[in-house]
Amino acid sequence: MKNLYTLMALIGALFMAANAAATPATDAEFAQFKSAGATNFSAEHGKQNWGKEVASKDREKRSCTTCHDADLTKPGKHNTTKKVIEPMAPGVNKERYTDQKKIEKWFKRNCEWTWGRECTAQEKGDFLKFLMGAK
């Protein structure tokens, strides 16, 4: 009997770990991305895009890491105002990805500022996958 409990607890823990960062907000986001035609979300692609530098003619090169740290468990710093940006890793910052409106707001703003355009559903899904997986 005792063993059974242990087993159940273990399975529970495993299950929770696998879904550590998933929240109703992220579920809703992925559903939205899928309905926009995106599929096969890849943390690997998200990671590549996170570091991708985009230049445009009248400004300096920009990437996600201009303001966020490349290490998602570390805080970043706003490029202009120098205000501290809390870590992106949900393992460190429990508030991350719990509010769908917030996720969308920052995707819109930051894609435009960094890449000069809005991100596609696929790009956003890849990003989210990558970010959620950070411990």
Add this chain to the structure above:
Amino acid sequence: MMQKSYKLVALLAAALLLNSGYAAAEEGFWSWIGAGTIDGWRGVGVVPVDNKQYKEECGSCHFAYQPGLLPTKSWEKLLTAEALHDHFGEVADLDKDTLQTLRDYVLNNAADKSMHKIAKKITIATDEGQNNTSDISSQDTYSDPISVEGVASQRAVGVFITSLTGTGNTVTLQKSVGSAGTWMDVASYTTDQQVSYNDSLDKQVVFYRLGVKAGGYVKGATRVTLSDFVGTRPLRITEVRYIKRKHNDIPAKMVKDNKDVKSLSYCNACHTKAEKGIFKEDTVSIPNYPDY
């Protein structure tokens, strides 16, 4: 009887304990005696931000500047969907409802809606700009001076002259650098006109006056007006004349060249109680310059 007095003592003790608890936290104490609501009692220059959404939305990127730090007309221009899309180079889009909420809150609490000291000073500094008119009917008479500061177009001086043509009078524009008193001729006019003058003396405070010098008067009443075109609707708090003047004497090494300050925009880098709306000198602590 005995029980009653015990009760009384216990009550008193409890009351005392409560009080001392409040007194321990100075601010709690002041609000406890009701002084927290009195304007300026503890040097509160602008009303602290008391809107959670404003604090969150604006404060996630920068110091959540109190609405009392700019007049209504400035905020009106800053807080539109279009303006926020290019918010000093940042993309600060807000959804429609949020923008409306924040805009309402800010406009209702803008500098000109407040009686707090700094808010009032800012209202005055941004009120109408400077505009001095004089009717001149004798020699050695001038308009009250105006001053310009800042850079480029911020320094434009408007010269308006009427009832001059045909009088034989000569109107002279004069300047005095740093303070009013040491006047030097800049230009002179013998006919009616409206012109803009810019001295390009960026970042210097220069005073101007317009009038008729000794020997320059013949007849009639010539009307002269001097005005500036700026300062009336600043989009940056650091462009408010009053704010600039207050920070004028702080050397660049302590602000711009101070790695922990960088710009006057970071109020709370030095103003330790900025968040509470307190900007008094004795609450200032400049990083790396503890003795200033």
